[in-house]
Amino acid sequence: MAKYVLENCFAVLAFLLAMKTKARTTTMSGEVIRCKAAVAREAGKPLVIEEVEVAPPQKMEVRLKILFTSLCHTDVYFWEAKGQNPLFPRILGHEAGGIVESVGEGVTELKPGDKVLPVFTGECGECRHCKSEDSNMCDLLRINTDRGVMINDGKTRFSKDGQPIYHFLGTSTFSEYTVVHSGCVAKINPDAPLDKVCVLSCGISTGMGATLNVAKPKKGMSVAIFGLGAVGLAAAEGARIAGASRIIGIDLNASRANEAKKFGVTEFVNPKDHDKPIQEVIAAMTDGGVDRSVECTGNVKAMISAFECVHDGWGVAVLVGVPNKDDEFKTLPINFLNERTLKGTFFGNYKPRTDIPGVVEKYMKKELEVEKFITHHVGFSEINKAFDYMLKGESLRCIIQMDA
Ligand SMILES: NC(=O)c1ccc[n+]([C@@H]2O[C@H](COP(=O)([O-])OP(=O)(O)OC[C@H]3O[C@@H](n4cnc5c(N)ncnc54)[C@H](O)[C@@H]3O)[C@@H](O)[C@H]2O)c1
Ligand SMILES: [Zn+2]
Ligand SMILES: [Zn+2]
Secondary structure, three states, X not given: OHHHXXXXXXXXXXXXXXXXXXXXXXXXXXXXXXXXXXXXXXXXXXXXXXXEEEOOOOOOEEEEEEEEEEOOXXXXXXXXXXXXXXXXXXXXXXXXXXXXXXXXXXXXXXXXXXXXXXXXXXXXXXXXHHHOOOOOOOOOOOOOOOOOOOOOXXXXXXXXOOEEEEOOOOOOOOEOEEEXXXXXXXXXXXXXXXXXXXXXHOHHHHHHHHHHHHHOOOOOOEEXXXXXXXXXXXXXXXXXXOOOOEEEEEOOOOOHHHHHHOOOXXXXXXXXXXXXXXXXXXXXXXXXXXXXXXXXXXXXXXXXXXXXXXXXXXXXXXXXXXXXXXXXXXXXXXXXXXXXXXXXXXXXXXXXXXXXXXXXXXXXXXXXXXXXXXXXXXXXXHHHHHHHHHHOOOOOEEEEXXXX
């Protein structure tokens, strides 16, 4: 008798466990999904893996199952909230790859099962920016770092015990499931390996596009890259593809010198090794200045140096790094009068839905290597390690596997 009761108890327990696992993993179009998310509850404190509720997608939204995500320095700024507005609790993350789980009303271009990259800036396809060849600053879906809600109803799709958890950059990929506006989703080749191409959803496309689409160096030109993290090294890769004759990499982290060689950087300069302002050092190395520069540090002093180190008459500087919200860029107007150009870009001027599938194809055809940007891997439960690697300057990109 005792054995019979015990066996039945085990059977009931096994059933309950199976139901719990099922609730976590099956697709449930139109229903709330409970899943794991890494929640940033306080500035600078380790993310907490929690079970959260993810509401179904509303009009023009899609719910994604994220399979791989990676860490970009922009996540770190908003987690630290030192130079940015604090907004907590929040689910960070914007560089990722996943699968469409369900779609909301009005979504016709995506369906469950599609392989996708969510992107922090969107493309409605209708506005003047989306219709312009020169802009990716969509009126409806352009990057908004302070908004923590969905635009459809001004509410969050994430909650825990009835309390809202804010979104980040419209993507919030540090969650097994997330809800994203369909205009912020690039549908990609179903054969593309998400553990690799996820890095194309922010950093690598941004850096490469900043050089190829915005700085546009001509063959044989010299290019300076400030900041040799993944974004800067992707900018260097862009310079190599464009046929730059010299690619001068500038970084305060001496260990970047070796890494940079793999990305076509021909000379490395560490500002710590010089007494003079770095723009003067670069000007002395290049007979008056480089033809193009791309800044990928987020440090406003480096931004000013990046501008002032380009040659007068034709030099073009491009800002990519995200500055502190109150930073001011100061330079003498004469630097502009002397025919230097200053530009800036989000996402390397790529339109996410129109252009990113093609960038993924370049990887598929082996015209673009992303593996060399991937220096670390961690399971989702160890996501805080990815922050440590980046803060110590050890990693370029750390891939976070959601089911590990
Ligand atoms: N505009 C966009 O669309 C966009 C997209 C992605 C990332 N970003 C920004 O690009 C920047 C780089 O991102 P990442 O993920 O490659 O970061 P990262 O931390 O991996 O790399 C930044 C590098 O800059 C170096 N650096 C910092 N201050 C410097 C200085 N004063 N002079 C020289 N080097 C300096 C660091 O040592 C580091 O190697 C960040 O500011 C990030 O927010 C912008
Ligand atoms: Zn990013
Ligand atoms: Zn638009």
